[in-house]
Amino acid sequence: MVKNKHILVVEDEAITRAKLVGYFQHEGYQVSEAQNKDQLDAIMSQHHIDLVMLDINLPGEDGLVITRKLRAQSNVGIILVTGRTDTIDKIVGLEMGADDYVTKPFELRELL
Numbered sequence: 726m727v728k729n730k731h732i733l734v735v736e737d738e739a740i741t742r743a744k745l746v747g748y749f750q751h752e753g754y755q756v757s758e759a760q761n762k763d764q765l766d767a768i769m770s771q772h773h774i775d776l777v778m779l780d781i782n783l784p785g786e787d788g789l790v791i792t793r794k795l796r797a798q799s800n801v802g803i804i805l806v807t808g809r810t811d812t813i814d815k816i817v818g819l820e821m822g823a824d825d826y827v828t829k830p831f832e833l834r835e836l837l
Contacts, residue, residue: 730775731755735765735791736806737783741829745778745806748833762786769801776802778836781809781818789821796822806831 732749736742737760749756757772759765762785768774777795781788792803805818808829815826827836 729755731757731772732776732778733757733759733765733768733772733774734778735759735761735783735788736778736780737761738780741780744833745836749837752837760784762791765791769795774801776804778804778806779823781805781807781814789818792818792821792823804836806836 732754734742734745734749734756736745736758739760742758742760746756746758757768757774759768761783765777779788779791783791788805788807792805795801795803803823804825804827805823806827806829807814807818810828818826
């Protein structure tokens with residue numbers, strides 16, 4: 726199994742964040758959570774993160790800017806999880822360095 730991987734869920738909406746965290750913990754992953762860029766930075770500085778699940782619509786810096794900065798600093802996996810369904814948002818997200826782009830509502834198994 727590929728467990729012992731550490732996932733960071735960055736989502737400002739508490740219910741969605743809790744759903745993602747609970748699901749991946751149940752699947753055996755170590756999961757941390759953040760609701761904004763400051764919390765993401767703090768966790769990234771203290772832990773080895775294998776994958777960031779990142780909402781685009783965050784307070785302060787949005788997920789696209791964060792994706793570009795993360796990609797410039799590391800090869801961490803990045804999946805954008807967002808309510809934005811426009812093709813242009815998907816293209817921009819992938820160009821910024823995201824590895825995948827999943828739109829809400831999503832199936833948790835699809836993310837797994």
